Amino acid sequence: MDIKTIEEIVKLFNKEGLTKLKIQGEDGSIHIEKNNTVSSANEPAASPEQSGTEKSSNLLEITAEQVGTFYTNKEEGSDETFVSVGDTVSKGDTVGLIEAMKVFNEITTEHEGTIEEILVEHGDVVEYGQVIMTVKPEEG
Template structure:
């Protein structure tokens, strides 16, 4: 039987992943976790019961006035421009699943912050996986533009951690 902390960890991991449904069975116990299904799933030793949740549908949006349409088009153009800028930036990605730490301990400054210059192979963060602390290095010389994750956050394999403007 899974402990409550293990179930909480599973919920967090599933919430951050693209998985919509997770089933686990062991020794007559069964857990079914679903996301974005509009139902609440109960946990039981022998039986799993789903209860429908009554939700109110969002109101239907009527024809937008011209000013709103222009505003929406401007926002789309800005997002496209931002995406193009992001394409020119190097992403430092997580080489493993684990917990992201910006510093070697809570009482010291972060390894890097936006605006800092980094060189190839300089340490930018630590990823803790299975009680091992792994130093993550920058793959390029450049300037840190943005930190994409928060200290203590769980990260997935291949998840972008930093955006670096390569030199």
């Protein structure tokens, strides 16, 4: 299953408002659930170069650059988050952290616009290439 096919399946999954989908075929399998976890038996997730692709709804995607635990809060025990829905972001802004093997890595955006949706919760495990947020681009 090539990455384009996987991307089309994910778009259709979101468009139709499904909560769970599992496809098995000769060339691999894919399992998607509403918590936006995507797994494939023999294909890697989208590469970082593909992380800025536009969705059909004109939203831009911020994706996980590695596997790990995603954190929305700036500090442990704090309620202060990096970004919230409705916040304006600029290229290079930190939108969260991913912890892997006790190393915290900043997740930054390559987009300018407004955070439209945050698709993962504080403390969720994310997959490489998984969409974690969507950004509505600035008009102009």
